[in-house]
Amino acid sequence: MxxxxxxxxxxxxxxxxxxxxxxxxxxxxxxxxxxxxxxxxxxxxxxxxxxxxxxxxxxxxxxxxxxxxxxxxxxxxxxxxxxxxxxxxxxxxxxxxxxxxxxxxxxxxxxxxxxxxxxxxxxxxxxxxxxxxxxxxxxxxxxxxxxxxxxxxxxxxxxxxxxxxxxxxxxxxxxxxxxxxxxxxxxxxxxxxxxxxxxxxxxxxxxxxxxxQGNLRLMVDVTGREDHSGTTPRRRRKDAFFSAVTIVQALREALHDEKDVLRFTVGRFSISPNAWSVVPGRASFAIDLRHPDQAELERCHAIVIETVARHAAPCEATVTQKSSAIxxxxxxxxxxxxxxxxxxxxxxxxxxxxxxxxxxxxxxxxxxxxxxxxxxxxxxxxxxxxxxxxxxxxxxxxxxxxxxxxxxx
Ligand SMILES: [Zn+2]
CATH class of the missing domain: 3.40.630.10 (Zn peptidases)
Structure with missing residues:
Protein backbone atom coordinates (compact mmCIF):
# COMPACT_ATOMS: atom_id res chain seq x y z
CA MET A 1 0.00 0.00 0.00
CA GLN A 213 20.45 21.26 20.58
CA GLY A 214 19.58 22.98 23.81
CA ASN A 215 19.13 26.73 23.99
CA LEU A 216 19.72 29.32 26.68
CA ARG A 217 18.69 32.97 26.35
CA LEU A 218 20.16 35.52 28.71
CA MET A 219 19.69 39.27 28.95
CA VAL A 220 22.53 41.41 30.26
CA ASP A 221 21.61 44.85 31.57
CA VAL A 222 24.41 47.27 32.31
CA THR A 223 23.69 50.40 34.34
CA GLY A 224 26.07 53.37 34.43
CA ARG A 225 25.30 57.09 34.57
CA GLU A 226 24.21 59.56 31.94
CA ASP A 227 26.61 62.49 31.70
CA HIS A 228 27.51 65.38 29.40
CA SER A 229 29.78 64.03 26.67
CA GLY A 230 31.81 67.26 26.49
CA THR A 231 32.38 68.11 30.12
CA THR A 232 32.73 64.76 31.89
CA PRO A 233 36.35 63.54 32.15
CA ARG A 234 37.01 59.85 31.72
CA ARG A 235 37.84 59.33 35.41
CA ARG A 236 34.30 60.36 36.36
CA ARG A 237 32.42 58.45 33.70
CA LYS A 238 30.29 55.36 34.12
CA ASP A 239 29.82 54.57 30.46
CA ALA A 240 27.40 51.65 30.20
CA PHE A 241 28.18 51.10 26.52
CA PHE A 242 31.94 50.75 27.08
CA SER A 243 31.35 48.29 29.92
CA ALA A 244 28.94 46.30 27.77
CA VAL A 245 31.42 46.14 24.89
CA THR A 246 34.17 45.01 27.26
CA ILE A 247 31.88 42.29 28.59
CA VAL A 248 30.96 41.11 25.08
CA GLN A 249 34.61 40.93 24.05
CA ALA A 250 35.49 38.98 27.20
CA LEU A 251 32.59 36.60 26.59
CA ARG A 252 33.73 36.07 23.02
CA GLU A 253 37.08 34.88 24.29
CA ALA A 254 35.76 32.90 27.26
CA LEU A 255 33.17 31.09 25.13
CA HIS A 256 35.42 30.40 22.18
CA ASP A 257 34.94 26.76 21.21
CA GLU A 258 37.75 25.30 19.13
CA LYS A 259 35.43 22.54 17.83
CA ASP A 260 32.77 25.06 16.76
CA VAL A 261 29.94 23.20 18.45
CA LEU A 262 28.89 25.92 20.87
CA ARG A 263 26.83 28.68 19.24
CA PHE A 264 27.23 32.04 20.95
CA THR A 265 25.38 35.04 19.55
CA VAL A 266 24.70 38.58 20.69
CA GLY A 267 21.83 39.41 18.36
CA ARG A 268 20.25 42.35 20.14
CA PHE A 269 21.99 45.36 21.57
CA SER A 270 20.56 48.65 22.77
CA ILE A 271 21.92 51.70 24.53
CA SER A 272 20.14 54.50 26.27
CA PRO A 273 19.45 57.35 25.82
CA ASN A 274 21.10 56.74 22.42
CA ALA A 275 22.01 60.38 21.92
CA TRP A 276 25.03 62.12 20.34
CA SER A 277 26.12 64.06 23.36
CA VAL A 278 25.14 61.89 26.28
CA VAL A 279 27.39 59.27 27.90
CA PRO A 280 25.20 56.13 27.74
CA GLY A 281 23.65 55.41 31.12
CA ARG A 282 22.25 52.02 30.18
CA ALA A 283 23.16 49.23 27.79
CA SER A 284 21.40 45.91 27.29
CA PHE A 285 22.18 42.96 25.11
CA ALA A 286 20.71 39.54 24.46
CA ILE A 287 22.79 36.37 24.52
CA ASP A 288 21.68 33.27 22.63
CA LEU A 289 23.64 30.12 23.54
CA ARG A 290 23.11 26.71 21.92
CA HIS A 291 24.77 23.36 22.47
CA PRO A 292 23.76 19.67 22.20
CA ASP A 293 24.92 18.99 25.77
CA GLN A 294 22.95 20.39 28.71
CA ALA A 295 25.94 20.24 31.08
CA GLU A 296 27.91 22.37 28.64
CA LEU A 297 25.11 24.94 28.47
CA GLU A 298 25.05 25.13 32.26
CA ARG A 299 28.82 25.60 32.31
CA CYS A 300 28.47 28.46 29.77
CA HIS A 301 25.74 30.05 31.87
CA ALA A 302 28.13 30.14 34.82
CA ILE A 303 30.86 31.63 32.61
CA VAL A 304 28.51 34.41 31.51
CA ILE A 305 27.58 35.29 35.09
CA GLU A 306 31.20 35.30 36.17
CA THR A 307 32.45 37.28 33.15
CA VAL A 308 29.75 39.93 33.47
CA ALA A 309 30.55 40.40 37.16
CA ARG A 310 34.27 40.69 36.43
CA HIS A 311 34.04 43.27 33.60
CA ALA A 312 31.11 45.49 34.55
CA ALA A 313 33.06 48.08 36.55
CA PRO A 314 32.67 51.00 36.92
CA CYS A 315 29.06 50.15 36.04
CA GLU A 316 26.71 47.59 37.53
CA ALA A 317 25.39 44.68 35.52
CA THR A 318 22.80 41.93 35.89
CA VAL A 319 22.19 38.70 33.99
CA THR A 320 18.60 37.52 33.59
CA GLN A 321 17.61 34.17 32.13
CA LYS A 322 14.81 34.75 29.61
CA SER A 323 14.23 31.21 28.42
CA SER A 324 15.88 27.85 28.08
CA ALA A 325 15.25 24.58 26.31
CA ILE A 326 17.04 21.34 27.06
ZN1 LIG B 1 10.66 26.99 11.11
Whole structure:
Protein backbone atom coordinates (compact mmCIF):
# COMPACT_ATOMS: atom_id res chain seq x y z
CA MET A 1 0.00 0.00 0.00
CA UNK A 2 1.75 3.11 -1.21
CA UNK A 3 0.58 6.57 -2.15
CA UNK A 4 2.34 8.98 -4.48
CA UNK A 5 2.22 12.67 -3.74
CA UNK A 6 1.67 15.30 -6.45
CA UNK A 7 4.84 17.36 -6.66
CA UNK A 8 3.46 20.04 -9.01
CA UNK A 9 0.47 20.64 -6.81
CA UNK A 10 2.74 20.85 -3.80
CA UNK A 11 5.11 23.36 -5.41
CA UNK A 12 2.24 25.51 -6.69
CA UNK A 13 0.78 25.57 -3.23
CA UNK A 14 4.09 26.86 -1.84
CA UNK A 15 4.02 29.68 -4.36
CA UNK A 16 0.37 30.39 -3.57
CA UNK A 17 1.01 30.60 0.17
CA UNK A 18 4.10 32.79 -0.41
CA UNK A 19 1.74 35.54 -1.60
CA UNK A 20 0.59 36.12 1.98
CA UNK A 21 3.05 38.63 3.36
CA UNK A 22 5.15 38.61 0.16
CA UNK A 23 8.08 41.07 0.23
CA UNK A 24 9.54 42.96 -2.72
CA UNK A 25 12.74 40.92 -2.35
CA UNK A 26 10.98 37.61 -2.95
CA UNK A 27 10.58 36.59 0.69
CA UNK A 28 7.79 36.59 3.23
CA UNK A 29 7.04 38.90 6.16
CA UNK A 30 4.31 37.06 8.02
CA UNK A 31 4.52 37.45 11.76
CA UNK A 32 2.40 35.28 14.03
CA UNK A 33 -1.30 36.06 13.54
CA UNK A 34 -0.70 39.37 11.79
CA UNK A 35 -2.94 40.19 8.80
CA UNK A 36 -0.95 38.04 6.37
CA UNK A 37 -0.67 35.11 8.74
CA UNK A 38 -4.43 35.19 9.34
CA UNK A 39 -4.95 35.17 5.55
CA UNK A 40 -2.59 32.20 5.25
CA UNK A 41 -4.56 30.32 7.91
CA UNK A 42 -7.80 31.04 6.06
CA UNK A 43 -6.27 29.83 2.78
CA UNK A 44 -5.12 26.58 4.42
CA UNK A 45 -8.56 26.14 5.96
CA UNK A 46 -10.24 26.64 2.58
CA UNK A 47 -8.04 24.01 0.96
CA UNK A 48 -8.76 21.60 3.82
CA UNK A 49 -12.51 22.15 3.76
CA UNK A 50 -12.52 21.74 -0.01
CA UNK A 51 -11.01 18.30 0.48
CA UNK A 52 -13.62 17.33 3.05
CA UNK A 53 -11.31 17.52 6.05
CA UNK A 54 -12.34 18.78 9.47
CA UNK A 55 -10.79 21.75 11.26
CA UNK A 56 -9.97 22.07 14.94
CA UNK A 57 -8.59 25.04 16.81
CA UNK A 58 -7.24 25.03 20.35
CA UNK A 59 -7.15 27.86 22.89
CA UNK A 60 -3.67 29.08 21.95
CA UNK A 61 -4.35 29.22 18.20
CA UNK A 62 -2.96 25.92 16.94
CA UNK A 63 -4.90 24.72 13.91
CA UNK A 64 -5.48 21.03 13.15
CA UNK A 65 -6.67 19.67 9.81
CA UNK A 66 -8.06 16.16 10.24
CA UNK A 67 -8.74 13.24 7.96
CA UNK A 68 -10.82 10.74 9.89
CA UNK A 69 -9.53 7.22 10.55
CA UNK A 70 -11.40 3.92 10.69
CA UNK A 71 -11.30 4.20 14.46
CA UNK A 72 -11.96 7.85 15.34
CA UNK A 73 -11.27 7.10 18.99
CA UNK A 74 -7.63 6.37 18.29
CA UNK A 75 -5.22 9.28 18.69
CA UNK A 76 -4.18 10.89 15.39
CA UNK A 77 -0.87 10.54 13.58
CA UNK A 78 0.14 14.17 13.24
CA UNK A 79 2.50 16.07 10.96
CA UNK A 80 3.02 19.76 10.37
CA UNK A 81 4.98 22.84 11.35
CA UNK A 82 4.18 26.56 11.34
CA UNK A 83 3.17 29.21 8.82
CA UNK A 84 4.49 32.34 10.50
CA UNK A 85 7.85 33.76 9.38
CA UNK A 86 10.62 36.02 10.58
CA UNK A 87 10.57 39.65 9.43
CA UNK A 88 11.94 39.48 5.86
CA UNK A 89 11.86 35.70 6.13
CA UNK A 90 11.74 33.05 3.45
CA UNK A 91 9.04 31.15 1.56
CA UNK A 92 9.83 27.69 2.94
CA UNK A 93 10.67 27.85 6.65
CA UNK A 94 7.70 26.34 8.45
CA UNK A 95 5.21 26.36 5.63
CA UNK A 96 7.01 23.47 3.91
CA UNK A 97 6.23 21.22 6.89
CA UNK A 98 2.58 22.30 6.83
CA UNK A 99 2.14 21.85 3.09
CA UNK A 100 4.01 18.53 3.07
CA UNK A 101 1.58 17.23 5.71
CA UNK A 102 -1.43 18.63 3.87
CA UNK A 103 -0.20 17.07 0.62
CA UNK A 104 0.20 13.76 2.44
CA UNK A 105 -3.38 13.95 3.70
CA UNK A 106 -4.69 14.92 0.28
CA UNK A 107 -2.86 12.22 -1.67
CA UNK A 108 -3.88 9.57 0.86
CA UNK A 109 -7.46 10.84 0.65
CA UNK A 110 -7.49 10.69 -3.13
CA UNK A 111 -5.97 7.22 -3.18
CA UNK A 112 -8.94 6.04 -1.14
CA UNK A 113 -6.71 4.30 1.41
CA UNK A 114 -8.28 4.01 4.84
CA UNK A 115 -6.07 4.29 7.89
CA UNK A 116 -6.89 3.01 11.37
CA UNK A 117 -5.72 6.19 13.06
CA UNK A 118 -6.96 9.62 12.02
CA UNK A 119 -4.36 11.74 10.19
CA UNK A 120 -3.80 15.35 11.08
CA UNK A 121 -1.87 18.31 9.73
CA UNK A 122 -0.96 20.75 12.49
CA UNK A 123 -0.19 24.45 12.05
CA UNK A 124 1.53 25.50 15.28
CA UNK A 125 0.92 29.07 16.32
CA UNK A 126 3.82 31.50 16.79
CA UNK A 127 6.85 29.35 16.13
CA UNK A 128 9.15 32.21 15.21
CA UNK A 129 8.60 34.35 18.29
CA UNK A 130 9.48 37.56 16.47
CA UNK A 131 6.17 39.26 17.28
CA UNK A 132 5.37 37.40 20.50
CA UNK A 133 8.40 36.12 22.43
CA UNK A 134 9.37 33.40 23.00
CA UNK A 135 8.98 31.24 19.92
CA UNK A 136 7.48 27.74 19.71
CA UNK A 137 4.70 29.09 21.90
CA UNK A 138 1.77 27.16 20.46
CA UNK A 139 3.56 23.83 20.80
CA UNK A 140 4.87 24.74 24.26
CA UNK A 141 1.34 25.41 25.52
CA UNK A 142 -0.11 22.34 23.80
CA UNK A 143 2.53 20.12 25.37
CA UNK A 144 2.15 21.71 28.81
CA UNK A 145 5.58 23.36 28.94
CA UNK A 146 4.03 26.85 29.11
CA UNK A 147 0.75 27.89 30.70
CA UNK A 148 -2.08 29.08 28.47
CA UNK A 149 -2.52 32.18 30.62
CA UNK A 150 1.12 33.18 30.24
CA UNK A 151 0.95 32.75 26.47
CA UNK A 152 -2.29 34.66 25.98
CA UNK A 153 -1.05 37.52 28.16
CA UNK A 154 2.04 37.95 25.96
CA UNK A 155 2.11 41.40 24.38
CA UNK A 156 3.34 41.65 20.81
CA UNK A 157 5.99 44.10 19.63
CA UNK A 158 3.08 46.12 18.24
CA UNK A 159 1.35 46.32 21.63
CA UNK A 160 -1.38 43.78 20.81
CA UNK A 161 -1.85 40.87 23.24
CA UNK A 162 -1.81 37.35 21.81
CA UNK A 163 -5.24 36.82 23.38
CA UNK A 164 -6.82 39.29 20.92
CA UNK A 165 -5.09 37.68 17.96
CA UNK A 166 -6.26 34.19 18.90
CA UNK A 167 -9.80 35.56 19.20
CA UNK A 168 -9.45 37.04 15.71
CA UNK A 169 -8.27 33.67 14.40
CA UNK A 170 -11.25 31.93 15.99
CA UNK A 171 -13.62 34.42 14.36
CA UNK A 172 -11.86 33.90 11.04
CA UNK A 173 -12.32 30.12 11.24
CA UNK A 174 -15.90 29.61 12.45
CA UNK A 175 -15.88 26.10 10.93
CA UNK A 176 -13.20 24.94 13.34
CA UNK A 177 -14.29 22.83 16.31
CA UNK A 178 -12.68 23.31 19.67
CA UNK A 179 -9.68 21.08 20.43
CA UNK A 180 -8.68 20.69 24.08
CA UNK A 181 -5.01 21.46 24.70
CA UNK A 182 -2.87 18.39 25.19
CA UNK A 183 -5.17 16.00 23.29
CA UNK A 184 -2.79 13.04 22.75
CA UNK A 185 -1.09 12.16 19.47
CA UNK A 186 -0.22 8.64 18.31
CA UNK A 187 2.93 10.03 16.71
CA UNK A 188 4.37 13.30 15.42
CA UNK A 189 6.55 13.88 12.37
CA UNK A 190 7.75 17.33 11.34
CA UNK A 191 9.34 18.13 8.00
CA UNK A 192 11.45 21.27 7.74
CA UNK A 193 14.13 22.85 5.59
CA UNK A 194 17.54 22.26 7.13
CA UNK A 195 18.38 25.97 7.55
CA UNK A 196 22.05 25.00 7.38
CA UNK A 197 24.50 23.87 4.68
CA UNK A 198 25.21 20.20 5.55
CA UNK A 199 22.78 18.37 3.24
CA UNK A 200 23.48 20.55 0.22
CA UNK A 201 27.23 20.31 0.71
CA UNK A 202 26.95 16.52 0.87
CA UNK A 203 24.60 16.28 -2.11
CA UNK A 204 22.03 14.54 0.14
CA UNK A 205 18.27 14.92 -0.27
CA UNK A 206 17.03 13.95 3.16
CA UNK A 207 18.24 14.51 6.70
CA UNK A 208 16.98 12.09 9.35
CA UNK A 209 17.08 14.28 12.43
CA UNK A 210 18.66 12.64 15.47
CA UNK A 211 18.18 15.47 17.94
CA UNK A 212 18.02 19.15 18.65
CA GLN A 213 20.45 21.26 20.58
CA GLY A 214 19.58 22.98 23.81
CA ASN A 215 19.13 26.73 23.99
CA LEU A 216 19.72 29.32 26.68
CA ARG A 217 18.69 32.97 26.35
CA LEU A 218 20.16 35.52 28.71
CA MET A 219 19.69 39.27 28.95
CA VAL A 220 22.53 41.41 30.26
CA ASP A 221 21.61 44.85 31.57
CA VAL A 222 24.41 47.27 32.31
CA THR A 223 23.69 50.40 34.34
CA GLY A 224 26.07 53.37 34.43
CA ARG A 225 25.30 57.09 34.57
CA GLU A 226 24.21 59.56 31.94
CA ASP A 227 26.61 62.49 31.70
CA HIS A 228 27.51 65.38 29.40
CA SER A 229 29.78 64.03 26.67
CA GLY A 230 31.81 67.26 26.49
CA THR A 231 32.38 68.11 30.12
CA THR A 232 32.73 64.76 31.89
CA PRO A 233 36.35 63.54 32.15
CA ARG A 234 37.01 59.85 31.72
CA ARG A 235 37.84 59.33 35.41
CA ARG A 236 34.30 60.36 36.36
CA ARG A 237 32.42 58.45 33.70
CA LYS A 238 30.29 55.36 34.12
CA ASP A 239 29.82 54.57 30.46
CA ALA A 240 27.40 51.65 30.20
CA PHE A 241 28.18 51.10 26.52
CA PHE A 242 31.94 50.75 27.08
CA SER A 243 31.35 48.29 29.92
CA ALA A 244 28.94 46.30 27.77
CA VAL A 245 31.42 46.14 24.89
CA THR A 246 34.17 45.01 27.26
CA ILE A 247 31.88 42.29 28.59
CA VAL A 248 30.96 41.11 25.08
CA GLN A 249 34.61 40.93 24.05
CA ALA A 250 35.49 38.98 27.20
CA LEU A 251 32.59 36.60 26.59
CA ARG A 252 33.73 36.07 23.02
CA GLU A 253 37.08 34.88 24.29
CA ALA A 254 35.76 32.90 27.26
CA LEU A 255 33.17 31.09 25.13
CA HIS A 256 35.42 30.40 22.18
CA ASP A 257 34.94 26.76 21.21
CA GLU A 258 37.75 25.30 19.13
CA LYS A 259 35.43 22.54 17.83
CA ASP A 260 32.77 25.06 16.76
CA VAL A 261 29.94 23.20 18.45
CA LEU A 262 28.89 25.92 20.87
CA ARG A 263 26.83 28.68 19.24
CA PHE A 264 27.23 32.04 20.95
CA THR A 265 25.38 35.04 19.55
CA VAL A 266 24.70 38.58 20.69
CA GLY A 267 21.83 39.41 18.36
CA ARG A 268 20.25 42.35 20.14
CA PHE A 269 21.99 45.36 21.57
CA SER A 270 20.56 48.65 22.77
CA ILE A 271 21.92 51.70 24.53
CA SER A 272 20.14 54.50 26.27
CA PRO A 273 19.45 57.35 25.82
CA ASN A 274 21.10 56.74 22.42
CA ALA A 275 22.01 60.38 21.92
CA TRP A 276 25.03 62.12 20.34
CA SER A 277 26.12 64.06 23.36
CA VAL A 278 25.14 61.89 26.28
CA VAL A 279 27.39 59.27 27.90
CA PRO A 280 25.20 56.13 27.74
CA GLY A 281 23.65 55.41 31.12
CA ARG A 282 22.25 52.02 30.18
CA ALA A 283 23.16 49.23 27.79
CA SER A 284 21.40 45.91 27.29
CA PHE A 285 22.18 42.96 25.11
CA ALA A 286 20.71 39.54 24.46
CA ILE A 287 22.79 36.37 24.52
CA ASP A 288 21.68 33.27 22.63
CA LEU A 289 23.64 30.12 23.54
CA ARG A 290 23.11 26.71 21.92
CA HIS A 291 24.77 23.36 22.47
CA PRO A 292 23.76 19.67 22.20
CA ASP A 293 24.92 18.99 25.77
CA GLN A 294 22.95 20.39 28.71
CA ALA A 295 25.94 20.24 31.08
CA GLU A 296 27.91 22.37 28.64
CA LEU A 297 25.11 24.94 28.47
CA GLU A 298 25.05 25.13 32.26
CA ARG A 299 28.82 25.60 32.31
CA CYS A 300 28.47 28.46 29.77
CA HIS A 301 25.74 30.05 31.87
CA ALA A 302 28.13 30.14 34.82
CA ILE A 303 30.86 31.63 32.61
CA VAL A 304 28.51 34.41 31.51
CA ILE A 305 27.58 35.29 35.09
CA GLU A 306 31.20 35.30 36.17
CA THR A 307 32.45 37.28 33.15
CA VAL A 308 29.75 39.93 33.47
CA ALA A 309 30.55 40.40 37.16
CA ARG A 310 34.27 40.69 36.43
CA HIS A 311 34.04 43.27 33.60
CA ALA A 312 31.11 45.49 34.55
CA ALA A 313 33.06 48.08 36.55
CA PRO A 314 32.67 51.00 36.92
CA CYS A 315 29.06 50.15 36.04
CA GLU A 316 26.71 47.59 37.53
CA ALA A 317 25.39 44.68 35.52
CA THR A 318 22.80 41.93 35.89
CA VAL A 319 22.19 38.70 33.99
CA THR A 320 18.60 37.52 33.59
CA GLN A 321 17.61 34.17 32.13
CA LYS A 322 14.81 34.75 29.61
CA SER A 323 14.23 31.21 28.42
CA SER A 324 15.88 27.85 28.08
CA ALA A 325 15.25 24.58 26.31
CA ILE A 326 17.04 21.34 27.06
CA UNK A 327 18.62 19.32 24.24
CA UNK A 328 16.33 16.73 22.68
CA UNK A 329 16.99 13.31 21.22
CA UNK A 330 14.75 11.76 18.55
CA UNK A 331 14.81 7.99 18.84
CA UNK A 332 12.27 5.30 18.13
CA UNK A 333 9.57 4.41 15.66
CA UNK A 334 9.20 7.71 13.79
CA UNK A 335 12.90 8.11 13.12
CA UNK A 336 13.09 4.44 12.12
CA UNK A 337 10.11 4.85 9.79
CA UNK A 338 11.70 7.90 8.13
CA UNK A 339 14.89 5.93 7.59
CA UNK A 340 13.00 2.94 6.20
CA UNK A 341 10.87 5.05 3.86
CA UNK A 342 13.94 6.83 2.50
CA UNK A 343 15.60 3.47 1.81
CA UNK A 344 12.50 2.09 0.07
CA UNK A 345 12.16 5.21 -2.09
CA UNK A 346 15.91 5.19 -2.74
CA UNK A 347 16.20 8.77 -1.58
CA UNK A 348 19.72 9.67 -0.45
CA UNK A 349 19.75 10.36 3.27
CA UNK A 350 21.93 10.75 6.33
CA UNK A 351 21.58 11.41 10.02
CA UNK A 352 21.72 15.07 10.97
CA UNK A 353 21.57 17.11 14.15
CA UNK A 354 19.26 20.13 14.27
CA UNK A 355 20.99 23.41 14.96
CA UNK A 356 17.68 25.27 15.05
CA UNK A 357 14.81 24.84 17.48
CA UNK A 358 11.49 23.46 16.26
CA UNK A 359 8.02 22.80 17.67
CA UNK A 360 8.67 19.05 17.80
CA UNK A 361 11.20 19.59 20.59
CA UNK A 362 8.41 19.36 23.19
CA UNK A 363 6.98 16.00 22.14
CA UNK A 364 9.50 13.17 22.55
CA UNK A 365 8.30 12.69 26.15
CA UNK A 366 4.64 12.62 25.04
CA UNK A 367 4.53 10.51 21.87
CA UNK A 368 6.90 8.95 19.32
CA UNK A 369 8.39 11.98 17.55
CA UNK A 370 10.70 12.54 14.61
CA UNK A 371 11.82 15.14 12.12
CA UNK A 372 13.19 15.18 8.61
CA UNK A 373 15.10 17.91 6.83
CA UNK A 374 15.48 18.78 3.17
CA UNK A 375 18.33 20.94 1.84
CA UNK A 376 17.99 24.68 1.43
CA UNK A 377 20.13 26.60 -1.02
CA UNK A 378 23.48 27.76 0.40
CA UNK A 379 22.14 26.93 3.86
CA UNK A 380 20.38 30.30 3.88
CA UNK A 381 17.26 30.74 6.01
CA UNK A 382 15.45 33.51 7.88
CA UNK A 383 16.24 35.46 4.73
CA UNK A 384 14.31 36.48 1.61
CA UNK A 385 16.75 34.44 -0.48
CA UNK A 386 15.75 31.18 1.24
CA UNK A 387 15.11 28.48 -1.38
CA UNK A 388 14.32 24.79 -1.53
CA UNK A 389 13.98 22.98 -4.85
CA UNK A 390 10.70 21.47 -6.07
CA UNK A 391 12.27 18.00 -6.24
CA UNK A 392 13.62 18.14 -2.66
CA UNK A 393 10.27 19.44 -1.44
CA UNK A 394 8.52 16.57 -3.21
CA UNK A 395 10.94 14.02 -1.76
CA UNK A 396 10.40 15.32 1.77
CA UNK A 397 6.61 15.32 1.40
CA UNK A 398 6.66 11.82 -0.05
CA UNK A 399 8.46 10.56 3.03
CA UNK A 400 5.95 12.36 5.27
CA UNK A 401 3.12 10.61 3.40
CA UNK A 402 4.85 7.22 3.61
CA UNK A 403 5.57 7.56 7.31
CA UNK A 404 2.07 8.81 8.20
CA UNK A 405 0.55 5.95 6.26
CA UNK A 406 2.74 3.38 7.94
CA UNK A 407 2.23 4.72 11.46
CA UNK A 408 -1.53 5.13 11.02
CA UNK A 409 -2.20 1.71 9.50
ZN1 LIG B 1 10.66 26.99 11.11
Missing amino acids: TVTIDSDRLWNRHMELARFGATAGGGVWRLALDGSDLEAHRALADIALGLGFKLFLDDVGNLFIRREGLDPLLPPVVSGSHCDSQPNGGRFDGIFGVLAALEALQSIQQSGVQTRHPLECVVWNNEEGSRFAPGCMGSAVYSGVMSLEQALATIGDDGVPLRDCVRALRELLPEAEHRPLGTPFAALIEAHIEQGPELEEGGITLGVVTGM PVSFEGPVRDAIQRAAQLRQISHRSIYSGAGHDSRYFPGLCPTGMLFIPCKDGISHNEAEYASPSDIAAGAQIVADVMLELAS
